Amino acid sequence: MPFTIVEWITYHNSRFGFSISYPGDWIAGEESDNGDGKQLYVGNPDIDIRVYGSHVFEGIDDSVSESMKYQSLKLDSGVKADMWVGYEQGMVLLELSWMSDDEIEYNYYVKVSKDFFDENEKTILRIAKSMKAI
Numbered sequence: 001m002p003f004t005i006v007e008w009i010t011y012h013n014s015r016f017g018f019s020i021s022y023p024g025d026w027i028a029g030e031e032s033d034n035g036d037g038k039q040l041y042v043g044n045p046d047i048d049i050r051v052y053g054s055h056v057f058e059g060i061d062d063s064v065s066e067s068m069k070y071q072s073l074k075l076d077s078g079v080k081a082d083m084w085v086g087y088e089q090g091m092v093l094l095e096l097s098w099m100s101d102d103e104i105e106y107n108y109y110v111k112v113s114k115d116f117f118d119e120n121e122k123t124i125l126r127i128a129k130s131m132k133a134i
Helices: 114-130
Strands: 008-013 018-023 037-041 047-055 069-074 080-088 091-099 104-113
Touching (some): 008 037, 018 114, 047 114, 091 114
Antiparallel strands (some): 080 091
């Protein structure tokens, strides 16, 4: 079986000023109507991978489930991001976020089947590491 090289696509978000790269053979959705981000993988109801920005609001509870395990992830840009990984309703859940100095929160959200995660874990983490402010 011949080895194929997959080109990567970089999505640039002008509203919140970030970019992220993902495999070119993934079918991504359109940017959301409000311009905060987009789905990076569409066409399978068991796969929810999205990226988005938001303004930080004081007093909003954005806690994660106790079943989630925390780790710090250094992005390719050198920024340290917070990452939580765990299971929710039989799915693997990965949430990555970091905040800019001007109080914009950048988010990468993954909720996929265990089989998809096991087959694509390196790609999912490579995507996460590619996220950066622009």
